[in-house]
Each structure stands twice: as C-alpha cells, then as structure tokens.
Amino acid sequence: MNKYKLLYKDFKILKDSKSEEIIHITNNTKDIKPNSIFFAIKGSKFDGHQFIKKAVSKGAKVIFISDKSKIKDLKNINATIVLVDNTRKAQALVAKKFYGNPSKDLKVIGITGTNGKTTVSNLIYQYLSMYGKEIGIIGTIWYRFKDKIYDAGRTTPDSIKWNELLRKMKNQGAQFISAEISSHAIDQYRVYGTKFEGGIFTNLTQDHLDYHKDMESYFQTKKSFFDYILQEKEDALISTNVDNYYGKRIYEEFKNKNIISYGKESSQFKIKNFETSMEGLYFEVNYKGKILKLKSRLRGDFNIYNISAAFSFLAEYGIDIEFLKEATRKLIPIKGRFEIIPAKDFLVVNDYAHTPDALENILKSLLKIKKRRIIIVFGAGGDRDKTKRPKMGSIAEKYADIIILTSDNPRSEDPVDIIEDIKTGMEMKKDIIEIVDREEAIKEAIKIAMPEDIVLISGKGHETYQIIGENIYHFDDSDVAKKYLKMFNKSR
Numbered sequence: 001m002n003k004y005k006l007l008y009k010d011f012k013i014l015k016d017s018k019s020e021e022i023i024h025i026t027n028n029t030k031d032i033k034p035n036s037i038f039f040a041i042k043g044s045k046f047d048g049h050q051f052i053k054k055a056v057s058k059g060a061k062v063i064f065i066s067d068k069s070k071i072k073d074l075k076n077i078n079a080t081i082v083l084v085d086n087t088r089k090a091q092a093l094v095a096k097k098f099y100g101n102p103s104k105d106l107k108v109i110g111i112t113g114t115n116g117k118t119t120v121s122n123l124i125y126q127y128l129s130m131y132g133k134e135i136g137i138i139g140t141i142w143y144r145f146k147d148k149i150y151d152a153g154r155t156t157p158d159s160i161k162w163n164e165l166l167r168k169m170k171n172q173g174a175q176f177i178s179a180e181i182s183s184h185a186i187d188q189y190r191v192y193g194t195k196f197e198g199g200i201f202t203n204l205t206q207d208h209l210d211y212h213k214d215m216e217s218y219f220q221t222k223k224s225f226f227d228y229i230l231q232e233k234e235d236a237l238i239s240t241n242v243d244n245y246y247g248k249r250i251y252e253e254f255k256n257k258n259i260i261s262y263g264k265e266s267s268q269f270k271i272k273n274f275e276t277s278m279e280g281l282y283f284e285v286n287y288k289g290k291i292l293k294l295k296s297r298l299r300g301d302f303n304i305y306n307i308s309a310a311f312s313f314l315a316e317y318g319i320d321i322e323f324l325k326e327a328t329r330k331l332i333p334i335k336g337r338f339e340i341i342p343a344k345d346f347l348v349v350n351d352y353a354h355t356p357d358a359l360e361n362i363l364k365s366l367l368k369i370k371k372r373r374i375i376i377v378f379g380a381g382g383d384r385d386k387t388k389r390p391k392m393g394s395i396a397e398k399y400a401d402i403i404i405l406t407s408d409n410p411r412s413e414d415p416v417d418i419i420e421d422i423k424t425g426m427e428m429k430k431d432i433i434e435i436v437d438r439e440e441a442i443k444e445a446i447k448i449a450m451p452e453d454i455v456l457i458s459g460k461g462h463e464t465y466q467i468i469g470e471n472i473y474h475f476d477d478s479d480v481a482k483k484y485l486k487m488f489n490k491s492r
Ligand SMILES: CC(=O)N[C@H]1[C@@H](OP(=O)(O)OP(=O)(O)OC[C@H]2O[C@@H](n3ccc(=O)[nH]c3=O)[C@H](O)[C@@H]2O)O[C@H](CO)[C@@H](O)[C@@H]1O[C@H](C)C(=O)N[C@@H](C)C(=O)N[C@H](CCC(=O)O)C(=O)O
Pocket: 027, 028, 029, 030, 039, 040, 041, 042, 043, 044, 045, 046, 047, 048, 051, 153, 154, 155, 156, 157, 158, 182, 183, 184, 185
C-alpha cells in the first residue's frame, strides 16, 4: 500500500496513479516539492481547486479535493485524486499522521476566548517553566521552545504547521505546550485531531463578527473547541471565567465534566478583595476552603482574571498551590500589555487593546490611577470586523479626555474610511484630533502630554510592523514613543 493511504483512510480515491512515497504535505502551490500531497482548499480569497494543475506540474503526487464538480477537469492528470467532505479536516488528520501524532506524547493546554489568550498562555508558560517543566508556546507573539523561535504568522498556525511545530518541540524535549486557540483556528480545523490536557475559556466579547456573523455563532465555535477536546480525552480539564455571560454558559454546558470555574461569582475559585495600583495587583482567592493572598507585578484589573485563569487551571491540574502562590509574585508582565514606557512626569502605556471590551478594560484601569487627563491614540484594523469601530470610538470618548484617531493596520482599506467608521460612534464633544500617520499621531500625543497626564497608545502592543495595503513596514509603538519622548526631552 502506498504511504499516503496509511496517512488518511477515510476517503475515496478517485484516481490512483501509483504514486511514490510522500515526503511533503502542503495546501499552497508556492510550497510544493516533488512527491507532495496538495490539499485543494476553498478559502476566503482563493479556491485551491484552481491550482491543482500547477501543483501537479510542480511535483504533487496526491491531491485532496472536496469539490466533486472539478473531477471531470482532472481526468488526464498524473496524480492520485482523493475526494473528501472537508479538506481542512482531512488535512489536519493527515498532518497528525505525517508528523507521527505528536500530541500523543505531549501535554497540550489550549487557551481560547476573545481577550487574554496571549497573556494566559504566557502565564501558563511562566508558571510551568518555574516549576521545572520543559514547555513550548504557540501564540500571537511567537512560536517558541527554549531559545528556538519559529516564524509566527497567525495566532494559531494551520494544521500542517501546527503538527510540525508540536513534533519539533517534542523532539527537542518539550513536555508541555501552551497554545492560543483562535476562533478562526477552531472553525478551520487547525488543531483538529490533537489531544489536549485541557482548555481555558477567558471571556467572549465582540470581535471577528466579519467572520462569525453574530455573537451566538462566535460562541458556538468557541464552545466546539471544548466538545472536541473532550472527545479526544474524556477527562480533559476545563477552566472558565464565570463573571462573563458566555463563560457561565461554558460552565453550564460542561458542569458534569472535569471543570473549574473562576471569578467573583465562582464558588470554586472565588476572587475577592482586590486592589490594583501602579505597583501591581493584590487579590484574594477562596479555593478549596483556603484563602490565597496573591500578589503580582502585572498591572490592570483584567490581569486578575488572567492570573486566575492560569492559576485555577494549574492548581486543579495538580500543581502545588504554595508553589503557584509564590510563583505569582515572580510573574513577568507581557510585552505590549499594559506596558509602561518610561516618561519624565507623566505615564505612557502601550496596550494591545483592539476590541471594544479590551479598550474599555484598559481605560477603566487607567481611570483609577488618573490624576489629570487621559490622551488616547488608536485606530482599528482594516479587513476586520467593522462593527467594532464605532463601539471603540464611543468607549474612547467616554473615558479619555483627548482622542487622537489614527491608523492601526489598515491592510487593504483606506485608513481615512476606518477613522470615519470609528467617528460614527462618537458624539464628537471631546477634543478629537485626526492624524492618519501613526508615527505622527504618537508624536503629537507625546508633545501635548503634560505632567500627570496618561498617554495610552492602543491596538498594536507587541507588533513590530504596520500593514498598509500589501506592504508590511517596520513599526513599533513603544520604540516610536521612546523616540519622541527623547526628542521632546520627556524621557526618564
Ligand atoms: C480568514 C482566514 O483565517 N484565512 C486564513 C486561511 O486562508 P484561506 O483558507 O481563506 O486561504 P485563501 O487565501 O483563500 O487560499 C485558499 C487556498 O489556496 C491556496 N493558494 C492560494 C494562492 C496561491 O497562489 N496558491 C495556493 O495554493 C492557499 O494556500 C489556500 O490553501 O488560511 C490561511 C493559511 O492557513 C491563512 O493564512 C489565512 O489567514 C489570513 C491571512 C488571516 O488574516 N487570518 C486571520 C483573520 C486569522 O486567522 N486570525 C486568527 C487570530 C484571531 C485572534 O486571535 O483574534 C489567527 O489565528 O491568527
């Protein structure tokens, strides 16, 4: 039997040209090598079926298709054609086999939710590293194991890259993987077939409605991740935030499973008596009859939830509570999340808030420490959920004193149109400045900042690029802010 037949059994071979051994798998014609499997995927921009001839000319030996109507065009093709119901699903299963079922010997923890995934996955990474475990991380900032950093494009890579990464990290000695699981990833079967030790649900608020259409289907996609991990592992652990409507629904759906809730409204990991300041966070938790007094250098009220997400999961997973308590004090803040940029006599904060809820949370946290004015610089990403723009405008106007509207990553959209969309949610009663060029916008904020003001630069956090049209330019909010702090003699 040919090797590809062993890779994926549940399919119909329409045409078998006695292919040779498969040495590579891909869904992109730019990546074909001789003796590849090519998955023809119907995407949002292209239909992979249109690239089949090209794939074969470049050496593809097996083609997975889902569109029956294309079969007649493939009669004379010198490759094996495999018809499946869902190519992304098939790709995930083939990739799992091709890379030797890597999750079998790994402990993978998946974090999903609208906001907090990067933070929580980093906290899991930090806690388990301090605990002496070898752990890899896959998420928005990077794909990394020890000193080896792999190219990260998406928050969650596609199933081929995902399985390849798990395999590489496993071979280098990883025991655990902490991974962000985006809703796109769930919908596109990017982690399908993987065995997870468990999953964390942080929250669900508006984002990505361009893709998921409404909140209910966005929620159902997120929920399906938990259905799925329980299918792979019956006793997989779930941790969910019950201070959030959708988090509560996750709890209700899975309350008979191995689940722990956290939050002020939780009876299992109950958050109470919390204080936040510029020094960090203090809060108490009632867990299994004990009061845990937790201190952290992370700032921002929302990080109480993120720490609780990671802590509750790991405690329930069996990691020593006293260890976790001590380790909480040592947690290091995450790049671009409530990141402080040293300034002389005012505060500059770089934060990745790019959704209405995140923006409201960071602004509310800043309001608590506000002495004078809040100056906000922000925009919204192009080719993404348009309906979040006016909401972000309205929130900025509610909490900030001076609003500088600028570009985020405009992608294929006109940045001026994006600013106009943001403005439709604003009453335009506050000081509003429009500066399309993000560097100029940050410069202006630093220039007008006076002692005791707060400047919030929001939306791009750790990103070191700006996408304008098809081009990607180097851009780093923190570096730009530092440059102008220095220029105006305002750095500390
Ligand atoms: C909407 C979406 O998620 N799209 C992702 C998806 O693309 P797609 O399936 O729609 O692909 P397509 O571009 O229409 O092409 C269809 C097929 O033709 C193939 N093709 C295309 C051109 C060609 O010359 N040759 C060729 O073979 C493509 O490889 C693909 O297999 O699969 C691609 C490969 O995995 C991804 O790169 C692509 O991410 C796009 C660029 C993207 O922007 N995705 C974002 C929205 C995303 O996934 N974001 C989440 C984070 C969200 C969050 O955390 O908030 C993420 O996980 O990163």
